[in-house]
Amino acid sequence: MNAGQFISGLVLIVLSAGLYFASRSRKAHAAQLNQAEALNLGQAALGRFYGKFQGTIIADQQLTTPYSVRPAVAWTAHLERGTEVPDDDGSTTKWQTVWSQSASTPFRMKGAGELWFDERGGMPNLDAPSTFDQSIHDITNPIIAPYVTNRGLFGRLNKPNFHAVETSFAPGSQAFFVGPVEAVNGFWVARRGEGKEYSVLTWKNEQQVRSRMSHAGTIWLLLSLLAFAAGIVAILVSFN
Numbered sequence: 001m002n003a004g005q006f007i008s009g010l011v012l013i014v015l016s017a018g019l020y021f022a023s024r025s026r027k028a029h030a031a032q033l034n035q036a037e038a039l040n041l042g043q044a045a046l047g048r049f050y051g052k053f054q055g056t057i058i059a060d061q062q063l064t065t066p067y068s069v070r071p072a073v074a075w076t077a078h079l080e081r082g083t084e085v086p087d088d089d090g091s092t093t094k095w096q097t098v099w100s101q102s103a104s105t106p107f108r109m110k111g112a113g114e115l116w117f118d119e120r121g122g123m124p125n126l127d128a129p130s131t132f133d134q135s136i137h138d139i140t141n142p143i144i145a146p147y148v149t150n151r152g153l154f155g156r157l158n159k160p161n162f163h164a165v166e167t168s169f170a171p172g173s174q175a176f177f178v179g180p181v182e183a184v185n186g187f188w189v190a191r192r193g194e195g196k197e198y199s200v201l202t203w204k205n206e207q208q209v210r211s212r213m214s215h216a217g218t219i220w221l222l223l224s225l226l227a228f229a230a231g232i233v234a235i236l237v238s239f240n
Contacts, residue, residue: 005238012231019224029198029213033206036178041113041188050197052178052206055111059171063105067132067143067166073117074104074126075168081147082161093161098147109175109201115188117201122192124179127202132166169203176209177201 032050039051057073065075078100082093104126106118117123136144137159144162169175179199180191193199202209 002238005234009231009234009238012227012234016224016227016231019227020221023216023218023221023224028196032198033178033210033213039112039115039181039188041111041115041181043113044186046183048180048182048191050180052176053109053111053115053181054174054176054206055109055115057169057171057173057175058108058110058114059105060107061105062171063103065131065166065168066101067134067164068168070131070168070170072131072168072170073107074102074128075131075166076102076126076128077132077164077166079143079147080163080165081144082163084161095163107169107171109177109190113188115177115181115190116184117190124177124190124192124199124201126169127200127204128167128169129173129203130166131168131170132164134164136160136162136164169201173203174205175201175203176205178206178209 033052036050036052039049039053041053059071059073062071062073063075064070065072066077079098080095081098082095084091085094104117104119104123106116108117109115138144139148139160141162143164144160147162148160177190177200179193180197181188182191183189190201191199200209204212
């Protein structure tokens with residue numbers, strides 16, 4: 001028996017199981033979205049409901065994003081440093097996150113009524129659009145200045161390799177929410193999903209969210225079947 005091929009086969013089968021459950025999770029989320037009712041939050045706030053809500057983001061106070069310097073109600077950003085690592089094919093770039101941060105301020109979404117978002121009450125997952133995505137190689141760029149090492153002669157000869165990414169929700173932008181809402185002190189507040197509840201605020205519209213779920217679920221299922229078949233073949237071959 002070829003032990004290497006046998007172990008590779010087992011790894012592929014385990015991978016196929018992970019992909020299968022990921023596909024099932026996507027399909028479960030799609031089912032929740034299909035069953036969610038459009039929320040009319042103009043009514044008196046009472047109880048807890050699960051549904052979907054489309055509207056415009058309104059900010060009573062706002063933040064400033066770190067890279068694009070734009071107004072926002074919520075942002076997340078990170079900076080990665082790339083290092084060339086030699087391998088059999090020449091070299092591979094290894095990325096390390098050297099800075100990462102996020103921030104949000106209470107805001108509301110206005111549509112069929114108003115829905116409040118406040119991280120103190122359990123903010124749902126945020127899927128914000130990209131507002132900055134840049135590869136930086138200029139040693140004088142202030143974004144990377146604190147993280148550039150070897151500032152001597154040899155350091156200046158080496159071209160730095162950094163990748164800065166930022167996403168944010170801007171006041172006045174359209175957004176779509178699906179998940180639980182709860183009455184708090186007479187206001188409707190978005191909540192993080194409990195258990196397997198799907199809860200997200202996204203810049204995509206409902207049709208785009210539905211399409212993304214469907215495609216991801218199908219692709220992961222196909223990859224799961226391929227990994228399982230490859231694993232079985234590898235195990236059978238290992239006994240020859």
